[in-house]
Amino acid sequence: MSQLNLAVEIGGLKLRNPVMNAAGVLGLSANLLKRVYEAGAGCVVTKSLGLHPRRGHPNPTLVAVEGGILNSMGLPNPGASYFANEVKRLKGMDIPVIASIFGSSPEEFIEVARILAESGADALELNYSCPTVGRERCLLDADPENIERVTSAVKDAVDLPIFVKLSPNVGDIVECAWASERGGADAITAVNTLKGLAIDAELRRPILSNIMGGLSGPALKPVALRCIWEITEEVEIPVIGCGGISTWRDAVEFLLCGANAIQIGTAIMYRGLEVFWEILEGVKGYLEVNGFTDVNEIVGLAHET
Amino acid sequence: MSGSPMRPELLRIATISRVEEESRGVKTLYFSDRLCSEARPGQFLMIWAPGVDEVPMSLSTISRERVSVTVKLVGEGTRAIHKMRVGDRMGVRGPFGNGFTISGSRPLLVGGGTGVAALKPLLEAMLADGVEPTFILGARSLDDLLFRSHLEKLLGRRLFFTTDDGSLGFKGFASDLAIRLMGERDFDSVYVCGPEPMICKVFEEAERRGLPIQASLERYIKCAVGLCGSCALGPFRVCRDGPVFNSQQLRLVRDELGRTRMDPSGLMISIEP
Numbered sequence: 153m154s155q156l157n158l159a160v161e162i163g164g165l166k167l168r169n170p171v172m173n174a175a176g177v178l179g180l181s182a183n184l185l186k187r188v189y190e191a192g193a194g195c196v197v198t199k200s201l202g203l204h205p206r207r208g209h210p211n212p213t214l215v216a217v218e219g220g221i222l223n224s225m226g227l228p229n230p231g232a233s234y235f236a237n238e239v240k241r242l243k244g245m246d247i248p249v250i251a252s253i254f255g256s257s258p259e260e261f262i263e264v265a266r267i268l269a270e271s272g273a274d275a276l277e278l279n280y281s282c283p284t285v286g287r288e289r290c291l292l293d294a295d296p297e298n299i300e301r302v303t304s305a306v307k308d309a310v311d312l313p314i315f316v317k318l319s320p321n322v323g324d325i326v327e328c329a330w331a332s333e334r335g336g337a338d339a340i341t342a343v344n345t346l347k348g349l350a351i352d353a354e355l356r357r358p359i360l361s362n363i364m365g366g367l368s369g370p371a372l373k374p375v376a377l378r379c380i381w382e383i384t385e386e387v388e389i390p391v392i393g394c395g396g397i398s399t400w401r402d403a404v405e406f407l408l409c410g411a412n413a414i415q416i417g418t419a420i421m422y423r424g425l426e427v428f429w430e431i432l433e434g435v436k437g438y439l440e441v442n443g444f445t446d447v448n449e450i451v452g453l454a455h456e457t
Numbered sequence: 458m459s460g461s462p463m464r465p466e467l468l469r470i471a472t473i474s475r476v477e478e479e480s481r482g483v484k485t486l487y488f489s490d491r492l493c494s495e496a497r498p499g500q501f502l503m504i505w506a507p508g509v510d511e512v513p514m515s516l517s518t519i520s521r522e523r524v525s526v527t528v529k530l531v532g533e534g535t536r537a538i539h540k541m542r543v544g545d546r547m548g549v550r551g552p553f554g555n556g557f558t559i560s561g562s563r564p565l566l567v568g569g570g571t572g573v574a575a576l577k578p579l580l581e582a583m584l585a586d587g588v589e590p591t592f593i594l595g596a597r598s599l600d601d602l603l604f605r606s607h608l609e610k611l612l613g614r615r616l617f618f619t620t621d622d623g624s625l626g627f628k629g630f631a632s633d634l635a636i637r638l639m640g641e642r643d644f645d646s647v648y649v650c651g652p653e654p655m656i657c658k659v660f661e662e663a664e665r666r667g668l669p670i671q672a673s674l675e676r677y678i679k680c681a682v683g684l685c686g687s688c689a690l691g692p693f694r695v696c697r698d699g700p701v702f703n704s705q706q707l708r709l710v711r712d713e714l715g716r717t718r719m720d721p722s723g724l725m726i727s728i729e730p
């Protein structure tokens with residue numbers, strides 16, 4: 153009945169709408185990701201996959217804080233080869249899949265990328281910067297030189313859209329965005345969680361077993377918006393916004409800020425899987441009320457005022 | 458989303474007010490917590506033994522004055538919890554999950570091992586509602602039967618014992634007696650918690666007889682708030698969509714039930730019989 157267009161194209165990846173789950177959220181099985189897609193998402197994003205299975209950190213791995221949560225899951229994943237079958241299952245159901253990947257060296261990134269490209273993934277999101285495994289040196293430090301080197305190595309190795317997920321835990325995120333662009337990234341996902349810590353006053357100790365964790369949820373939103381603003385002022389490639397989006401209004405703000413698509417994570421805790429539907433309906437309502445016919449029309453409008 | 462302390466996902470520190478040794482390797486820890494006092498039977502908590510681990514536990518007592526969890530010693534985390542004494546403090550998140558729904562007036566409750574703990578507050582709620590439950594209390598041996606005298610007081614002749622070694626009551630598994638009783642008596646619903654192979658058998662028999670069932674299941678739980686996916690069971694998250702599943706949901710996970718489960722890395726591994 154409505155003539156609204158919600159379809160978007162991100163670095164060559166065509167999606168029915170711009171909403172997806174964030175990496176790490178529900179991405180451990182095809183069955184759960186299918187539910188995300190059925191809940192309304194335009195595509196699904198896997199848990200970050202490495203070369204070998206990882207059990208992640210011991211519990212507690214999640215603690216609620218003011219304005220969000222801290223998690224230190226520690227990149228649990230069954231390994232790229234195992235998960236390749238889950239990707240195939242999703243592709244069998246015609247669900248677009250972005251595989252999130254990580255590695256400890258450019259060679260490892262390439263190997264993981266090849267496995268998932270072969271499995272039929274529609275795009276790869278490179279996770280350079282999960283804040284919960286820093287000390288283990290499991291990932292490359294997210295410095296611009298490494299970002300460029302690994303991005304271009306993966307880009308050369310597989311024939312898929314490559315998205316680079318950037319961390320807000322850097323001095324200058326624009327440097328990282330430029331490096332991604334120079335490395336040939338087709339889009340940037342901004343941002344990963346913000347490194348944080350929670351202490352319990354009564355027990356006088358950090359709560360997370362890993363001590364440090366990543367902050368997500370509403371408290372991250374202004375940081376994410378700031379990062380997206382800075383990035384979209386400086387680079388040409390599309391941006392997928394991520395960080396504290398809980399409602400359709402948040403989603404609209406990210407689009408106005410310059411994000412071409414958005415990812416949802418923590419809001420699923422507050423609002424359940426229905427949050428995908430709620431956000432899509434809300435965005436549609438906003439477009440209609442404000443006289444737009446295409447979601448792409450509002451991307452970046454906040455920069456023009 | 459406000460900073461209200463009534464958000465179940467927020468960590469609280471609870472002081473242990475009483476410790477009860479139930480049977481070999483099984484202890485019940487009592488404490489007070491307002492949110493837990495309002496929990497539904499079948500909901501679970503994350504119990505944090507500081508510096509060791511955080512583990513999911515069903516509430517085994519739900520009342521205004523105090524609540525409890527009943528913990529079987531199985532690993533490092535539960536060992537740390539077992540070492541706790543009156544006055545010691547532990548972290549509590551929850552209650553999480555959906556809990557049981559009381560339906561029907563002649564239910565059969567089947568509890569095996571520490572699975573009985575999740576059924577105990579359900580039974581108490583049923584009795585308060587005027588429902589007349591029949592309860593099968595199963596364990597490996599006489600000494601392992603949980604809450605025996607408490608359940609006897611509540612149920613009288615509607616309590617049946619099963620032990621694997623025959624040291625009390627029916628010799629065999631709780632599921633074996635459940636299958637027999639379902640044939641002999643007129644139940645209108647079934648509730649089950651315990652080892653998954655046992656749940657499987659009770660579910661299949663309930664299906665054969667067209668009896669609605671609610672089963673409380675267990676998986677590896679990390680976030681407990683439906684985000685991380687570590688507790689995946691088919692299309693469900695045990696922490697959020699469960700831990701209690703109804704007949705319709707169980708039919709959807711028949712190929713996994715009692716056979717496979719997700720390990721902490723996300724690999725599907727087989728469940729040891």
